[in-house]
Amino acid sequence: MLGYLTRRLVQSALILLGVSFITFLLLYVLPADPVRQIAGRSATAQTVENIRHQLGLDQPLLVQYWRYLSGLVQGDMGRSYLQKTEVATLIASRLPATLLLMLGGIVCELLIGLTLGVVAAVFRGRPLDQGLMVTSFVAVSAPQFVVGLLLLYLFAVQLGWFPIGGYGTFAHLVLPAITLGIMGSGWYSRMMRSSMVDVLRQDYIRTARAKGLTRRRILLRHALPNAILPIIAMIGIDIGIFMGGIVVVESVFGWPGIGQLAWQAIQRVDIPVIMGVTMVSATAIVLGNLLADLITPMIDPRIKLR
Amino acid sequence: MADVADLSSPRAATAGALRRLMRRKLALLGLAIIVIVVGGAVLAPWIAPFEPDEQLFDGLTLYGEPMPPGGAFLMGTDLLGRDLFTRMLYGARTSLVIGVVANGVALVIGTLVGVLAGFLRGWVGAVLMRFTDLMMAFPALLLAICLAAVFQPSLWIVAMVIALVNWVQTARVVYTETTSLSEREFIAAEKTLGASSARILFRHILPHLVPTLIVWGTLGISVTVLLEATLSFLGVGVQPPTPSWGNIIFENQTYFQAAPWLVFIPGAAILLLALAFNLVGDALRDVLDPTQRGND
Numbered sequence A: 001m002l003g004y005l006t007r008r009l010v011q012s013a014l015i016l017l018g019v020s021f022i023t024f025l026l027l028y029v030l031p032a033d034p035v036r037q038i039a040g041r042s043a044t045a046q047t048v049e050n051i052r053h054q055l056g057l058d059q060p061l062l063v064q065y066w067r068y069l070s071g072l073v074q075g076d077m078g079r080s081y082l083q084k085t086e087v088a089t090l091i092a093s094r095l096p097a098t099l100l101l102m103l104g105g106i107v108c109e110l111l112i113g114l115t116l117g118v119v120a121a122v123f124r125g126r127p128l129d130q131g132l133m134v135t136s137f138v139a140v141s142a143p144q145f146v147v148g149l150l151l152l153y154l155f156a157v158q159l160g161w162f163p164i165g166g167y168g169t170f171a172h173l174v175l176p177a178i179t180l181g182i183m184g185s186g187w188y189s190r191m192m193r194s195s196m197v198d199v200l201r202q203d204y205i206r207t208a209r210a211k212g213l214t215r216r217r218i219l220l221r222h223a224l225p226n227a228i229l230p231i232i233a234m235i236g237i238d239i240g241i242f243m244g245g246i247v248v249v250e251s252v253f254g255w256p257g258i259g260q261l262a263w264q265a266i267q268r269v270d271i272p273v274i275m276g277v278t279m280v281s282a283t284a285i286v287l288g289n290l291l292a293d294l295i296t297p298m299i300d301p302r303i304k305l306r
Numbered sequence B: 001m002a003d004v005a006d007l008s009s010p011r012a013a014t015a016g017a018l019r020r021l022m023r024r025k026l027a028l029l030g031l032a033i034i035v036i037v038v039g040g041a042v043l044a045p046w047i048a049p050f051e052p053d054e055q056l057f058d059g060l061t062l063y064g065e066p067m068p069p070g071g072a073f074l075m076g077t078d079l080l081g082r083d084l085f086t087r088m089l090y091g092a093r094t095s096l097v098i099g100v101v102a103n104g105v106a107l108v109i110g111t112l113v114g115v116l117a118g119f120l121r122g123w124v125g126a127v128l129m130r131f132t133d134l135m136m137a138f139p140a141l142l143l144a145i146c147l148a149a150v151f152q153p154s155l156w157i158v159a160m161v162i163a164l165v166n167w168v169q170t171a172r173v174v175y176t177e178t179t180s181l182s183e184r185e186f187i188a189a190e191k192t193l194g195a196s197s198a199r200i201l202f203r204h205i206l207p208h209l210v211p212t213l214i215v216w217g218t219l220g221i222s223v224t225v226l227l228e229a230t231l232s233f234l235g236v237g238v239q240p241p242t243p244s245w246g247n248i249i250f251e252n253q254t255y256f257q258a259a260p261w262l263v264f265i266p267g268a269a270i271l272l273l274a275l276a277f278n279l280v281g282d283a284l285r286d287v288l289d290p291t292q293r294g295n296d
Helices: A002-029 A034-039 A045-054 A061-073 A087-122 A127-141 A144-158 A170-200 A203-210 A215-232 A235-253 A258-267 A271-299 B002-008 B010-022 B025-042 B084-120 B122-136 B140-150 B155-182 B185-192 B197-233 B245-255 B261-288
Strands: none
Touching: A002 A061, A002 A271, A002 B122, A002 B140, A034 A045, A087 A127, A087 A170, A087 A215, A087 A235, A087 A258, A087 A271, A127 A170, A127 B261, A144 A170, A144 A235, A144 B197, A144 B245, A144 B261, A170 A215, A170 A235, A203 A215, A215 A271, A235 A258, A235 A271, A235 B140, A258 A271, A258 B140, A271 B140, B010 B025, B010 B261, B025 B084, B025 B261, B084 B122, B084 B155, B084 B197, B084 B245, B084 B261, B122 B155, B140 B155, B140 B197, B155 B197, B185 B197, B197 B245, B197 B261, B245 B261
């Protein structure tokens, strides 16, 4: 176990090193010039060169990368070109909002997805089951920004139940969390259905039925815990999928998280911020996958770590 | 000698699968949607009532507001007084071209990487798969936005950006399939008979990958369509005035409380097209891959 963990952590660190290099390389070769953005349109060639020199952007790629990397391992992500603030500070100030949104998204997708999956499994083969499975396909195929705008239009503009956007109270969280979670709820309902169908076929369920237990008790106490276990491990993988979704959801709802930060940074070619957000996202994805792999054998002892 | 494996010949399996596919109602619904969208896109110049960029004189109300659906404008008009139905038809071209091209390129890259890694093993395979792991850790949408934002995207650049982000899943699936195929008896038999690597690869491994590629190719179009719409919605995808379902929403979203049709008609179209490819892809998986069956 400890050996496995060490090996996986080293692997994860190498992956993150690779991600940092590729992102750095991409931002280096891209035709957008951050110095022009900082200096403004009317700057003289001399000013532009001065800024370039100040930021060290006239150095060769590998020198620049080495400087960035040695800062990064000490927790220094550099300064934003345009806001003159530490990138780490910027990200730290935005991260709580994003984590809250992701937590909301996970709760929504599990609540909706697992419930629908269980109902579909119980009514297997009947019209309700087929209807729910079509619904799950619709959920998976719905573009997040359309879902977000639709929820905004119905529940904020027309009905006035929720605020139109922003951040602060629980009411602000509801619509963005549902928007983020709806795609995942489609996947979870399909996985939960097939997991539940498998469990309901097992001998011990037949035994429970033969003992004369109520349907409700068999479902909730005997089948559900076993059916839910393999699905819990998937939550780690969701983190990666959410990392893309937050850019869209935060933009639709004006949610002040790192998705918005990244989006603004990209538009202004603020390279240190783009690098910072990419590294934080990649770390979250790698840790999420690691978590999923670690949880699986705890849930199902038949699976061994290698 | 090549006919030894004919009992499980991929071609015969595919023909049978097509018949089974036709019996599935949801798959037929998906196919119907695809046919309608493709038809609309191909016939756009003939069935569109106006030009896509034409700012119509009576396309705005006296107060300069867009016209709601009905009357001369089947789906209403947009903020510039252009006919939405016409733009939807031309927008279908964008979605389909990007869906097919981007997904095709991603499929080719993914297959190449997966087959090479699975067939060659050794250090080439190891390097390729580690690179794939690395790509998995990239926040894909962030990467796509970043690339698209910097390149002043044309239709083809958007397609390439999407392809560069989307080949990873295919590579992993193809890799797993190729490694398990390489260990099967009929491949071992071919090797014993002295068949060259190229022969094994092209005559035996690639044909057996066809069902997988058909399934992933179909499901992948749905992912591509959604990604293109998302990029265009953020304003870094296909650029106006070329209509795309995503950038129609991007152009009009500030006004969506007063003119919701400008957001929800293209939104519904994106959903339906993605849904159609998902339905067909899922049905294909059921009929082409017997191991996936049994959940019904």
